[in-house]
Amino acid sequence: MAKLLLINLATYRPGVNNIGDVVGIFKDGHAFSPAEIAGFDIGDMPALTETEIHDELIKITPSQNTAYRLPEAKKWVFDRPEEKRVWQDQNGVWNELATTPKYPYCLPLKATEIDSAKTADKATAITLLQGKLELNIPKFSENLLAIDDLNSKVEISG
């Protein structure tokens, strides 16, 4: 019982967003304006609630954190530690989060999939979501730089 507002060709801005980016999630029965109908794709998934869609988004949402690099261990200094935002990919690797995408998620549905979503039962709709839902963070190459210090494994000696 929810609808997704998705970027389509009319609102696609190269370098800013991608077709299928999730602009908003709305309750079933929400009436979009003529400007929205003209400018976006509307993923109508009556079999799913807003909460169920959010649950699927959370499943692919990576951990994020702030990492600090100390100038020299156990010494007082005036310079503030260097810091980076980082995110953890599905393999557990911490990478630099150099660019935060405008929209965190993308659901690039084809026209046929948009049509079928309208009549899909819950299981089919979730399968569709899980198969098509993309995380936007890894689409930026600068976000794929692993931070070795954070990923170093502890050697356990005999």
Next chain:
Amino acid sequence: MANVYYSVGQNSTDHSSGGNVSITSGVATFDTAQVATNLGVGDRLTYGGHIGYLAVKTDTTHWTVVTALGAAVGDHASTTVDSIGHEYTSLSAAEAGASDANHINNTSLVTANVILNIPCYYDSGDDTTVVTVSGYTTGVSNYIKIYTPNNTSTEVNQSQRHAGKTATGVYRRQVGSYEQGIINDQDYTVIQGLIVYGWGSHGINTGSRDNVNVSYNIVYGFSASGGCRGIHAGYSTNVKVYNNIVYSCSQGIGLDYSGTGSLVYNNTVVKNTYGFVQNYGVGSYGTLKNNIASNTTSDYYVTGTGSFFSVTYCASDDATADDWGGAGNRIDQTFTFVNYAGNDFHLASSDAGAKDYGTDLSSIFTDDIDGETRSGTWDIGADEYVAAGETRNLLASIVGASTTPDVAATIARALLSNIGGVSSTPDISSIISRALLANIPGISTTPNISGVISRELLANLATVSTTPGISAAIAHSLLATITSESLTPNVLATLSRSLLANMQGISLTPEISITIARALMANIVAGSYTPDITATMEGIISLIANISAISTTPDIAAITARALMVSIPAQSITANIIASITRNMLANITATSMTPNITAVIENFISLAAAIAGVTFTPDVVASMARSLSSLIVAQSLTPNIVATTARSLLANIQGTTITPDDLIVTLVILGAMVDLNIESKTPKRIIESKKVKYLIHDA
């Protein structure tokens, strides 16, 4: 440079009032006033296959209308208004859609040479979508403004902005867990007049962008973790953060490397874990003036060895406001707010911590979070204490901020108990009533609000004072105000209806009802009504309709009717109006058991009949008729049914539009004949010679 406007609500439902529209030189003229409260700048007007956007309001029948690119729309002959509705149903959709081919058709506002205005409205519920503002090319003259329209003269029918404290019924951005309210990743933006709340990470985040204006906002609840900030200004220069209220956050307003050009002025930051925070502990960032921080772990706080660039004329309830030196800072202060527990952080009149301790910043802005002009020595914080503002805030509470009857009643009772307790002189009552009603236009001109306030005022008549004198004074003042405020007939009618509805709803004693009715009638008589006289008379009809509905006691009906009759001769009213009034009056009479009071009613009725017929009866003749009728009722012990039948007969004559003077006179004469058949000696010759009279007399 052109202004483009695309409105945001929670729906795009047609909220036009119908009718036709014609357009000349970019100005739309509606033949039907467009009065929806949530109608305003940025709404899409569709007409005759065309689309325009409301841009500047002149009044409810005239709006300047522009195209999607901000140019004047072409002239158009009168055609049906197809619809008026919001352009988008969420702020995130507006941000994403404004650059598409149906709108600016460009991501560069500089190239398109426009200012992108996104006014936000309340229809129902909150806006729950995450908003990131980014991807546009902007400049000093080509910026993005996200705001709630609040000017009821030029922007909107009813302000969509809060009244300086959180409220329902205005645009609000509700933020989910760990989300951010508005992420600004864009230079040259203005975020103004919003309520942003929720258990998220940051409320309004200016990112690392420059030349951002964050003002007049209420932000609260951002405490998902220790680093959450109500307003976050990071890595930015020339950020202006002023006239905001921030509460219940981990950090109120956080600055990260914000340069010296970041101006943090006149904010009220209360009930946060930390108040104003310079987070990076190195260097000097942020220019703070006229801010209040209160009830935190540390009101003004920096990490490491950093500092604020400057802190002046700021106040705290701990000892931190002057930790960085600077003039005018006040530490260990006690601030007195209007309702601290209820999160209303307007300064109370008794405040001694912030009132009149600020410095003049009029080169940046001149008003406070309520839009009230700052004057004299500025106050510290988002609110400038203004005595008149207190009244407005009270009324805002009644009308919008709180819809619970209890709160409204409490405030109204306080106001009215003041009238009763401090002074019962009509002058004081009048002043207060006028002040109350004078505020109505400032808050809203819609009839509904007038009605709401009137209801509250009248509701108090029952509980605060039962003395007729005070009740009458208030009612009189209300009506006096109506005439002086040149309200439209619609408002007058609404108010009248509210007054009477109130009589019905609050179990007023008959004495109070009578007093109010008398005051109303007295006002009608005394008022020098001109073109509005018809509306006034319509109001009288409503009054009568209500009286008959709410009371079956003859006394009230008779007293009111008498008052009406007294007023009628003074007015140059038409026969139709008299007929309408009489219809209502007699309907009431027939429903009641007659008492001697009815005699007076009928006497006046005869005067009415004379007026309708245009007969030049001398007073003696009229009196004679009246005596006859009176004696008929009093002396002949006629049953009520016969009297009612007679009255109905009279009424039937009056209602007939083709009735001639003679017909009416004949009826009266016949009635007289029932008492005294020797009418020839008492009746003018002209009447007696009438064929119909002769026939009737003979028949009798």
